[in-house]
Amino acid sequence: MEGRCSIERSGDLIITCKQGPNDYRKHYIGQATDVAWVSTQLEGVDVSVYHTRIVIKPEGIIPEIDLQGGKQ
Template structure:
């Protein structure tokens, strides 16, 4: 070995990085796990849009829904075993929305949840035949 000090410093730095990456607060772990559960349609939510000038309700969505913010609010809800509905809600300066979790669910604060779906690993291929 030509540089034992350099190798030891690199090993120490990698160990520190790995230890820091594993450190997370219980609240952060629970929050991440709740978000993953909601994306798997395991969380009952109520989402309400309110006009902040008038106080009027603009929309209301309730169900096992996943929320995405991509400029607009995108709400995807599971309606049945194989039935889903997607709602797009445009944002404006005088609109506020609130999402409330309707019931408690059990998530671990000790383990981060990882969801792997085999159908997501294998792409769906549509073959079309025809004359060229």
């Protein structure tokens, strides 16, 4: 990483970088035995400093399952 960034290690790397006067973006880097991954916040979000919001998207947690029935 390059720039004005803060790095936190809590299992994975969590990197927060300053992109502008009031624009901070997060990057997550993780590694398992057989895979490495990177997640980057592409755009800043206008949020309240006194309000926390968590969005959970079920399609990211529950895999798509295709069930087919028939005679046995």
